[in-house]
Amino acid sequence: MSNELQGKVALITGAARGQGRTHAVKLASMGADIVAYDIAGSAGEFLPYPAATTEDLAETRRLVEELDRRILTVQGDVRDKAALRAAADRAVAELGSIDVVVANAGICEPAKWQDITDESWQATIDINLTGVWNTITATAQHMIDAGNGGSVIVTSSYAGKKVQPMMIHYTSSKHALVGLTRGFAIELGLHGIRVNSVHPGGVATPMGGGGMLDAIAESTKENPKVNQMGQSFMEPGWLEPEKISDVVAFLASDASGGMTSEHLSVDLGTQYF
Numbered sequence: 298m299s300n301e302l303q304g305k306v307a308l309i310t311g312a313a314r315g316q317g318r319t320h321a322v323k324l325a326s327m328g329a330d331i332v333a334y335d336i337a338g339s340a341g342e343f344l345p346y347p348a349a350t351t352e353d354l355a356e357t358r359r360l361v362e363e364l365d366r367r368i369l370t371v372q373g374d375v376r377d378k379a380a381l382r383a384a385a386d387r388a389v390a391e392l393g394s395i396d397v398v399v400a401n402a403g404i405c406e407p408a409k410w411q412d413i414t415d416e417s418w419q420a421t422i423d424i425n426l427t428g429v430w431n432t433i434t435a436t437a438q439h440m441i442d443a444g445n446g447g448s449v450i451v452t453s454s455y456a457g458k459k460v461q462p463m464m465i466h467y468t469s470s471k472h473a474l475v476g477l478t479r480g481f482a483i484e485l486g487l488h489g490i491r492v493n494s495v496h497p498g499g500v501a502t503p504m505g506g507g508g509m510l511d512a513i514a515e516s517t518k519e520n521p522k523v524n525q526m527g528q529s530f531m532e533p534g535w536l537e538p539e540k541i542s543d544v545v546a547f548l549a550s551d552a553s554g555g556m557t558s559e560h561l562s563v564d565l566g567t568q569y570f
């Protein structure tokens with residue numbers, strides 16, 4: 298797949314760190330120029346893990362530039378459609394096109410239903426679901442106007458196929474992305490644009506850091522048997538983010554040209570338990 302994305306531009310949300318960063322590096326290694334969009338700051342005080350920083354976003358820039366690719370870094374919230382539109386317009390003006398969109402930004406809070414506040418419910422839906430809607434609606438017309446087709450990749454989760462215990466808001470948002478993917482695949486398919494989702498299992502990113510493991514333990518302590526859900530077929534049971542990026546690269550490339558409205562699990566079998 299080397300150089301397969303030469304001359305193409307990929308806009309990636311949540312690209313300051315974690316999977317979004319490895320997606321940026323992988324797609325750049327295949328020749329793509331990158332638009333890295335990230336809040337690079339707190340997405341909610343209720344989250345148990347540290348927020349990404351402007352330094353994280355700058356590190357994504359450094360890694361992409363090291364590959365001799367161009368990159369626009371934009372500090373913005375996926376809840377802010379005007380900012381996403383401005384980033385998309387800038388991408389076309391400065392880099393020439395948008396060919397690949399990776400709607401990856403997301404948040405995750407483990408909590409019993411009684412502990413999910415209206416604020417964290419709304420933020421989870423607004424970022425994980427409406428943020429993907431905003432990302433695609435801010436970019437799709439540019440892809441249609443260019444007439445070159447394209448690939449949209451939505452980051453859902455194993456929680457979008459099964460259930461992540463003690464995360465009703467997260468699981469709801471990630472299930473909804475399956476319907477969103479199918480709906481956009483129908484309408485953008487008319488313009489040769491493919492739309493697929495990826496469903497990672499556990500991934501070693503900063504989302505799992507800070508107090509995340511303690512928060513999971515706290516949320517399941519009255520119902521510990523649910524900890525047996527979400528087991529994988531293979532050890533160690535979680536993946537490095539580069540493994541998700543390999544699948545994103547496949548979906549971005551012509552190798553997956555026959556696929557749209559598909560929902561690919563990258564979870565070492567987790568969805569089957």
Ligand SMILES: NC(=O)c1ccc[n+]([C@@H]2O[C@H](COP(=O)([O-])OP(=O)(O)OC[C@H]3O[C@@H](n4cnc5c(N)ncnc54)[C@H](O)[C@@H]3O)[C@@H](O)[C@H]2O)c1
Nearest residue numbers: 311315316336340349374375402403454499500502503504
């Ligand atoms: N880590 C996992 O185990 C796992 C498993 C399945 C799915 N996912 C999903 O993968 C995606 C990437 O997560 P990650 O593991 O890289 O986590 P991460 O927390 O390391 O990275 C997420 C990035 O999204 C950004 N972001 C959050 N809210 C934003 C907003 N409102 N606007 C713009 N940017 C925002 C963050 O600043 C951060 O850089 C998420 O959608 C997540 O739900 C993660």
